[in-house]
Amino acid sequence: MLIFTLKRFALAALILFVAVTLMFLMIRAVPGDPVQIMLGPRATPELQARLTAELALDQPIFRQLIIFYGNMLQGDLGTDVFSGRAVTQIVFQQLPFTLELIFGSIIWSAGLGIFLGAYAASYPNTLIDRMVAIASVSFVAAPAFVVALLSLLLFAVHLRWFPAIGAGNGFWDRMEHLVLPSFAIGLSWVGYIARLVRASMLEVLGEHHIRTARAFGLAERRVVLVYALRIAILPVVTVIGVGMGFLLSSAVFAEIVFARPGLGKLVIDSITTRNYPIFMGSVLVSTGLFVVSTALADLINAWLDPRARSAK
Amino acid sequence: MTDVLLEIDNLSVDYETARGDLKALRNISFDVRKAEIVGIVGESGCGKSTLISSILRLIAPNTRFRSGEIRFDGSDLLKATEREMRALRGDEISIVFQDPMQTHNPVLSVGQQMIDIQHRSKAPKGEKREKAAQMLAAVGIPDPEARLDQFPHEFSGGMRQRIAIAMALMSEPNLLIADEPTTALDATLEVQIIERLQELQREMDCAILFISHHLGVIAELCDRVVVMYAGAVVESGDVRKIFHEPKHPYTRRLIECDPGHIKTRARILPTIPGEVPDLANIPDGCIFRDRCNQATERCMAHVPPLESVGEEHMAACWLNHEEVTA
Ligand SMILES: Nc1ncnc2c1ncn2[C@@H]1O[C@H](COP(=O)(O)OP(=O)(O)OP(=O)(O)O)[C@@H](O)[C@H]1O
Numbered sequence: 290m291l292i293f294t295l296k297r298f299a300l301a302a303l304i305l306f307v308a309v310t311l312m313f314l315m316i317r318a319v320p321g322d323p324v325q326i327m328l329g330p331r332a333t334p335e336l337q338a339r340l341t342a343e344l345a346l347d348q349p350i351f352r353q354l355i356i357f358y359g360n361m362l363q364g365d366l367g368t369d370v371f372s373g374r375a376v377t378q379i380v381f382q383q384l385p386f387t388l389e390l391i392f393g394s395i396i397w398s399a400g401l402g403i404f405l406g407a408y409a410a411s412y413p414n415t416l417i418d419r420m421v422a423i424a425s426v427s428f429v430a431a432p433a434f435v436v437a438l439l440s441l442l443l444f445a446v447h448l449r450w451f452p453a454i455g456a457g458n459g460f461w462d463r464m465e466h467l468v469l470p471s472f473a474i475g476l477s478w479v480g481y482i483a484r485l486v487r488a489s490m491l492e493v494l495g496e497h498h499i500r501t502a503r504a505f506g507l508a509e510r511r512v513v514l515v516y517a518l519r520i521a522i523l524p525v526v527t528v529i530g531v532g533m534g535f536l537l538s539s540a541v542f543a544e545i546v547f548a549r550p551g552l553g554k555l556v557i558d559s560i561t562t563r564n565y566p567i568f569m570g571s572v573l574v575s576t577g578l579f580v581v582s583t584a585l586a587d588l589i590n591a592w593l594d595p596r597a598r599s600a601k
Numbered sequence: 602m603t604d605v606l607l608e609i610d611n612l613s614v615d616y617e618t619a620r621g622d623l624k625a626l627r628n629i630s631f632d633v634r635k636a637e638i639v640g641i642v643g644e645s646g647c648g649k650s651t652l653i654s655s656i657l658r659l660i661a662p663n664t665r666f667r668s669g670e671i672r673f674d675g676s677d678l679l680k681a682t683e684r685e686m687r688a689l690r691g692d693e694i695s696i697v698f699q700d701p702m703q704t705h706n707p708v709l710s711v712g713q714q715m716i717d718i719q720h721r722s723k724a725p726k727g728e729k730r731e732k733a734a735q736m737l738a739a740v741g742i743p744d745p746e747a748r749l750d751q752f753p754h755e756f757s758g759g760m761r762q763r764i765a766i767a768m769a770l771m772s773e774p775n776l777l778i779a780d781e782p783t784t785a786l787d788a789t790l791e792v793q794i795i796e797r798l799q800e801l802q803r804e805m806d807c808a809i810l811f812i813s814h815h816l817g818v819i820a821e822l823c824d825r826v827v828v829m830y831a832g833a834v835v836e837s838g839d840v841r842k843i844f845h846e847p848k849h850p851y852t853r854r855l856i857e858c859d860p861g862h863i864k865t866r867a868r869i870l871p872t873i874p875g876e877v878p879d880l881a882n883i884p885d886g887c888i889f890r891d892r893c894n895q896a897t898e899r900c901m902a903h904v905p906p907l908e909s910v911g912e913e914h915m916a917a918c919w920l921n922h923e924e925v926t927a
């Protein structure tokens with residue numbers, strides 16, 4: 290148990306380290322003088338020199354990396370080049386918007402996907418099953434940014450059912466602003482999860498313990514919804530945990546199309562302005578999000594599956 | 602014959618496969634009377650599990666009922682609606698399936714599963730739980746109250762088998778079907794379970810259809826026995842008659858090959874030279890003819906009918922028709 294946990298932590302730290310280092314190097318590989326782009330053409334040489342020193346850009350890249358990690362371990366991600374505010378503060382201000390968007394997308398798409406998959410598996414090779422199959426294939430084929438653009442044009446601009454841009458204020462307003470972007474992100478997941486659940490459900494329904502449940506005359510609903518589904522959704526949890534990286538990248542698109550605040554928008558803006566501290570801060574947090582979500586998936590699985598619980 | 606509980610009448614069941622229809626059961630007939638223990642014995646693959654899944658109609662999707670009736674308390678289960686079947690399952694007819702390692706739901710606690718199967722009772726949950734603990738105690742699981750909260754994988758194979766038996770007996774069924782309930786157990790445990798089953802059977806007065814390929818267990822436990830070979834009944838009747846004067850060469854070979862008694866019996870099947878015929882391509886004549894050392898011309902061409910060869914004794918072999926062949 291202890292060794293397992295330690296291994297997990299070591300793996301998580303390694304993923305974080307590799308990803309963050311890679312990003313650190315990549316942003317520095319983007320062509321153009323970062324200080325000039327950050328400060329604009331009319332900045333004085335003194336100002337430029339100060340910023341260069343502040344970001345340690347005059348040091349060899351290896352030293353820059355060490356300085357970055359040194360500060361990071363002390364909880365200091367630097368300050369925003371423009372506003373001078375702490376990066377941690379800015380990033381954590383934006384994080385809830387992205388979390389909201391990702392969880393909104395997961396909840397509706399997993400809910401619908403599980404329902405469709407379980408339904409299709411209960412009536413395999415019927416018309417309903419085929420319709421679910423066709424629908425899910427076409428959903429999977431729809432990339433998030435295309436859905437985002439189309440739904441923006443249709444539901445926000447043309448039909449005016451939902452607000453087009455921003456994240457809204459107050460609970461209901463925020464929920465309303467969440468509908469279209471989370472629809473765009475979640476749509477391809479619905480099909481994916483439906484197919485996943487259908488396959489695992491069909492497998493579970495063929496297992497011997499299901500026959501046992503039926504042999505005791507349990508209602509078919511209970512057999513399907515409790516005895517089989519509890520097992521059939523286990524892979525979904527893992528897939529969502531691992532798919533967090535994918536969800537984050539869809540969130541970037543959605544945040545740009547719908548002009549929503551959030552990590553994605555923060556990353557894009559920081560790249561175009563070469564705002565190194567903000568960029569590194571958002572990269573660190575989103576990688577952290579990925580690492581945490583896979584761990585969380587393991588935890589949820591352990592909670593749903595007693596076999597996994599005692600294996601640790 | 603009012604004391605008959607279950608009548609299998611000329612039942613034929615096929616499995617549809619890519620190679621064509623696999624004739625898993627052919628013209629099976631026998632019955633089980635109230636409060637009686639009937640054994641079904643036969644080599645692996647002879648259709649024992651197919652037979653009992655057919656009774657409860659818990660069958661693989663490629664199963665096809667070709668002919669016959671399965672009458673329980675007089676009504677044909679093959680014609681019953683799904684709803685009527687569900688009402689019987691786990692109430693009047695209970696079943697213990699073959700593989701104890703996969704027979705319970707892996708993500709629900711044993712207690713939860715034992716409470717769930719009492720869905721017909723209106724008793725409060727606490728009472729159902731108490732009853733579950735009592736049943737576990739009755740099949741010899743120590744500390745039942747605490748073990749109700751555990752999950753199947755926390756029990757050994759033998760314990761899971763006993764839990765399955767406890768669950769099946771919970772509703773005090775009129776008919777208990779047990780598919781090799783002792784195969785997963787070691788010899789001492791097997792004896793214990795057999796004795797428990799006998800006790801519980803006496804207490805509850807239920808009929809048992811007991812499947813095994815161990816003759817010793819059958820001899821110990823059963824009143825009557827049905828010997829199956831390759832999807833057909835070759836001999837059936839009173840247990841003593843069949844063991845003392847078997848009227849079918851297959852039964853004879855089974856008894857000869859059986860190393861003996863319940864304690865020393867080998868785990869493996871008795872070995873009889875030759876192979877079971879391909880059920881998808883059944884040859885003419887007697888199903889056992891290729892492995893029979895007494896086979897005649899007649900056995901090659903015609904299927905011997907299952908006919909009475911004495912009181913409480915039926916067999917399907919031309920050798921019992923000497924007056925015709927001689
Ligand atoms: N779903 C299925 N589709 C096709 N063939 C099947 C199916 N289930 C069983 N069979 C075949 O039917 C025959 C009878 O199988 P069955 O499981 O009833 O045997 P059994 O007597 O219970 O054997 P064992 O002692 O090993 O449990 C075997 O040849 C088996 O391979």
Ligand SMILES: [Mg+2]
Pocket residue numbers: 649650651699780
């Ligand atoms: Mg079997």
